[in-house]
Amino acid sequence: MNSVAVVAAASLSMSTSEQFLFWIVGSIVVLAALALLFSKRAVVTACAVMVTMVGLAFLYVGLDAPFLGVVQVVVYTGAIMMLFVFVIMLVGVDISDSFVETIRGQRWIGALLGAGLLVVLVGAALRAAVPGFNGLDEVDEGNNPRAVAKILFRDYPFTLEITGCLLIIAAVGAVVMTHRDRLTKAVRQGDLAAMRIKHGVQVTPPPAPGVYARHNAADVPAVDPDGKAIEASVASVLRMRGQVSRLNGLTQDLLPAAVPEAGRTVGAPALPGPAADEPAADLAEPEVAAPAADAAPAPAETPAAEPAPPAAATSGAEPAKPAKPAKPAKAAKPGKAPKAAKPDEPATLEPAQPDPPGEEPKGGDAK
Amino acid sequence: MTVTAYLILASVLFTIGATTVLVRRNAIVMFMGVELMLNAANLAFLAFSRMYGTLDGQLAAFFVMVVAAAEVVVGLAIIVSLFRTRRTVSVDDESLMRH
DSSP states (O other), X not given: OHHHHTTTTSSSSOOHHHHHHHHHHHHHHHHHHHHHHHOOBHHHHHHHHHHHHHHHHHHHHHTTOXXXXXXXXXXXXXXXXXXXXXXXXXXXXXXXXXXXXXXXXHHHHXXXXXXXXXXXXXXXXXXXXXXXXXXXXXXXXXOHHHHHXXXXXXXXXXXXXXXHHHHHHHHHHHHHHHOOOOOSOOOOHHHHHHXXXXXTXXXXXXXXXXXXXXXXXXXXXXXXXXXXXXXXXXXXHHHXXXXXXXXXXXXXXTSOTTXXXXXXXXXXXXXXXXXXXXXXXXXXXXGGHHHXXXXXXXXXXXXXXXXXXXXXXXXXXXXXXXXXXXXXXXXXXXXXXXXXXXXXXXXXXXXXXXXXXXXXXXXXXXX | OOHHXXXXXXXXXXXXXXXXXXXXXXXXXXXXXXXXXXHHHHHHHHHHHHHHTOSHHHHHHHHHHHHHHHHHHHHHHHHHHHHHHHSOOBTTSOOOSOO
């Protein structure tokens, strides 16, 4: 290494601007990388790793490797991390790591081993007698990609060809591994419709989320004529993540605190304007709730709300909260196939999404 | 503040990646830890390349990136096919290398 001997005092240490870059970007990189250890959601982790990769690209450019900096952005953030995010989408965005240990003390042992590795590596880095930076200016001749290409095609042509083979093999291997032969007949739209009718599943499209003029957000369930939330109107991904806005909590802020919620039609107080406080006053005694609800006419909802209160008032003198998940299943989805028993929230998820019964019972779970 | 700073940063990143592989059980997150370890090695490669004043370290980092791309393709394909058969990506549940 005669070049090391020539090192001189030229660029032995980092310049001030490079130190600035190193400390700022380096701390960002490390902080983002820590999300790998501490973030529960895989998507958050992927985004943090993207930040890490871009920061590392900055550091590469600072290390006189602008070509590799660009390649880092293109390959890592553009291709690899996008592939990760794509796979997370395929596998399901709701997957998150369970921090329950199957091997006892595994996390602490892992953390201990990591700390030991850190000590060894940093110790080796500190003890190594490294000279200062020699700089790549005379090798690059002002054009780093050209210099890299020269060396690549002059000194490493065989390695280049082997990596080309590797890439082709990897692509073919990925296709082979993820390809799946169709073992059953393809289920088409006509078959799905026939199956829905045969099994008594709801044939029409599911109700759209949102409640009239007041709430039209995608996470607010629709309201059936009884004033109960229709959980199936919210997208299944939101339900799986538990991000459905509870209709009870939603209308709580509109009702006075003293009002018992039993048997109330949610639609009437949820409406904006003067109708909101009128039914609240006479709801103090729940027996007269039925005529009172008629007396407070809900302008946007009158055809739906009129027949509802008698049924709701008779059945709902007791607190209506536990009855809510069961009611929409009966009222809105009569013969819903009892699939989709998700593990976390069985009560709220009871009405299944209308498309799974079409596809899943046939051949979905059979591996 | 010489190449040592970059080496220490690379060590820290490598340690985070390795600890991720040891601690986390989500296969995708573990895989990202592997990617982070590769990047830490690349950072050390580039620092050494600049230290020696030759471009061979950059070539090594370039090949590492190529291999990492191939590895990610195959690894994610494995994860997807595992998820299809097992309905999970937790490595705790995938203790058998067969159906």
